[in-house]
Amino acid sequence: xxxxxxxxxxxxxxxxxxxxxxxxxxxxxxxxxxxxxxxxxxxxxxxxxxxxxxxxxxxxxxxxxxxxxxxxxxxxxxxxxxxxxxxxxxxxxxxxxxxxxxxxxxxxxxxxxxxxxxxxxxxxxxxxxxxxxxxxxxxxxxxxxxxxxxxxxxxxxxxxxxxxxxxxxxxxxxxxxxxxxxxxxxxxxxxxxxxxxxxxxxxxxxxxxxxxxxxxxxxxxxxxxxxxxxxxxxxxxxxxxxxxxxxxxxxxxxxxxxxxxxxxxxxxxxxxxxxxxxxxxxxxxxxxxxxxxxxxx
Amino acid sequence: xxxxxxxxxxxxxxxxxxxxxxxxxxxxxxxxxxxxxxxxxxxxxxxxxxxxxxxxxxxxxxxxxxxxxxxxxxxxxxxxxxxxxxxxxxxxxxxxxxxxxxxxxxxxxxxxxxxxxxxxxxxxxxxxxxxxxxxxxxxxxxxxxxxxxxxxxxxxxxxxxxxxxxxxxxxxxxxxxxxxxxxxxxxxxxxxxxxxxxxxxxxxxxxxxxxxxxxxxxxxxxxxxxxxxxxxxxxxxxxxxxxxxxxxxxxxxxxxxxxxxxxxxxxxxxxxxxxxxxxxxxxxxxxxxxxxxxxxxxxxxxxxxxxxxxxxxxxxxxxxxxxxxxxx
Numbered sequence: 001x002x003x004x005x006x007x008x009x010x011x012x013x014x015x016x017x018x019x020x021x022x023x024x025x026x027x028x029x030x031x032x033x034x035x036x037x038x039x040x041x042x043x044x045x046x047x048x049x050x051x052x053x054x055x056x057x058x059x060x061x062x063x064x065x066x067x068x069x070x071x072x073x074x075x076x077x078x079x080x081x082x083x084x085x086x087x088x089x090x091x092x093x094x095x096x097x098x099x100x101x102x103x104x105x106x107x108x109x110x111x112x113x114x115x116x117x118x119x120x121x122x123x124x125x126x127x128x129x130x131x132x133x134x135x136x137x138x139x140x141x142x143x144x145x146x147x148x149x150x151x152x153x154x155x156x157x158x159x160x161x162x163x164x165x166x167x168x169x170x171x172x173x174x175x176x177x178x179x180x181x182x183x184x185x186x187x188x189x190x191x192x193x194x195x196x197x198x199x200x201x202x203x204x205x206x207x208x209x210x211x212x213x214x215x216x217x218x219x220x221x222x223x224x225x226x227x228x229x230x231x232x233x234x235x236x237x238x239x240x241x242x243x244x245x246x247x248x249x250x251x252x253x254x255x256x257x258x259x260x261x262x263x264x265x266x267x268x269x270x271x272x273x274x275x276x277x278x279x280x281x282x283x284x285x286x287x288x289x290x291x292x293x294x295x296x297x
Numbered sequence: 298x299x300x301x302x303x304x305x306x307x308x309x310x311x312x313x314x315x316x317x318x319x320x321x322x323x324x325x326x327x328x329x330x331x332x333x334x335x336x337x338x339x340x341x342x343x344x345x346x347x348x349x350x351x352x353x354x355x356x357x358x359x360x361x362x363x364x365x366x367x368x369x370x371x372x373x374x375x376x377x378x379x380x381x382x383x384x385x386x387x388x389x390x391x392x393x394x395x396x397x398x399x400x401x402x403x404x405x406x407x408x409x410x411x412x413x414x415x416x417x418x419x420x421x422x423x424x425x426x427x428x429x430x431x432x433x434x435x436x437x438x439x440x441x442x443x444x445x446x447x448x449x450x451x452x453x454x455x456x457x458x459x460x461x462x463x464x465x466x467x468x469x470x471x472x473x474x475x476x477x478x479x480x481x482x483x484x485x486x487x488x489x490x491x492x493x494x495x496x497x498x499x500x501x502x503x504x505x506x507x508x509x510x511x512x513x514x515x516x517x518x519x520x521x522x523x524x525x526x527x528x529x530x531x532x533x534x535x536x537x538x539x540x541x542x543x544x545x546x547x548x549x550x551x552x553x554x555x556x557x558x559x560x561x562x563x564x565x566x567x568x569x570x571x572x573x574x575x576x577x578x579x580x581x582x583x584x585x586x587x588x589x590x591x592x593x594x595x596x597x598x599x600x601x602x603x604x605x606x607x608x609x610x611x612x613x614x615x616x617x618x619x620x621x622x623x624x625x
Contacts (some may be wrong), residue, residue, distance in 0.1 A: 165399045169393060170412070170416075173386055173412065173413040173462075176382075176416075179416060
């Protein structure tokens, strides 16, 4: 596991590429219904068969990848931005401001993200928010449920970096706070946060699917994997592929992003902490202990 | 910055730096008056915990003073730093004890040296590169180090880079916090010589915190001996070292080994008992009274003020100039 092959990045990359080029990959309009071909198995015309409205499953899976990718990107970028700004501000300013912000972050972290997102979706269903489409309600709800972890990490990095003597050195050189933050601290924050986000992306795709599965978020004509799962459930006996295919797609995306995150994290960790070095150190310590025991005996 | 040539580079008056800790108030620097003439190479010596690093940090404002003022080049330090941060940085620079820690581990030597120039908007990219090359030349580093990261440099090279960075803005005053203690003995001499050369070449005023007396004796023009947050003795380096008036300075100097084994064998030494008292709870009277080999009852009651002594400087001792070796 010391050096991950670059191939480990391929599944996540594939998902992103499929999402980006979905319109050119889809063989049919994912919304167009064909009542002459309901719940059909795979064929030359419909590679993965059709659903209960005769929509092409292959095109819907590909289209669903795009929906997930776009929604995930919105939420991830927004949550990351909010988290980095709030966390960095808390860490850099310190004092009472930090205390208040940390309390907010801790409260947000104490509740499961999905529960927060569901509660917010409930709030957004009120009259006051009717100007937002369901899709944007979902994006905003997930963003507000997702930022806290990034804030916590950003703050930790900022606090740790601020204690480094080179920050003092920069101050002696006459650097402004903005200079010190953007030039010296932000790169460290982004380095960590982006690695975390790469693994988090999978969880986010799952959360989007979950909300849609529950009937919140993405509205019906748009192809979405969580919705496809719900739709397919009623027809699971006639055509189990309707559930299996979106389920597999979701699983594949989650696993591929976890692998991506892991690969990034391992590349980030200093070589000294990696397995082989630790093993060698352990062995050396054991030998030392044995020698000491021998001397004592 | 200032036109008056006779202004002292640094004047500290009644400087106190106290830290509130869980265990009580730590008086790291407790009423220090310090005058550093322009163009001086001023050494601050003393054992660990005597407040010399805190003093250096307070001089440049890295540590806020509890009491007292610091004037640098005739201007009030805190006013100057507040109203003209960059101007202050161009005039006064600081060198840290740990050269590796004081540089970003992500920046190459070239980027590290260019940073102060960028902060101050000096020239365009080309002019800055020329200045960086000039700086490397000044500290005798080859251009090949430009693309290396600080951690891949040797200790001496790192300190040279940090010196070069401090010189990038052509400061008039350079304050160095134990710039030598992180270095091997063999490299120390080179860096000391570098300091001496730079001072002569650039007309710098250098304040150097050190605990290596041999080096201070070698290069410094003036010296301040600190003990437990106070000035024990100060004066012209050569005469102070030749004829130290304060028993503490005498003890410190007697601890410097001689490279000549014959001298070393017969060298008179004053051994101080115990550790310095805690700066949380300094003793009454003279702070050195708990360890002084020639302590008298009055030392435990009244604290001696700095007064002029034979070598031309000043010492804070009731018995200054007494022959301590004879008294033990």
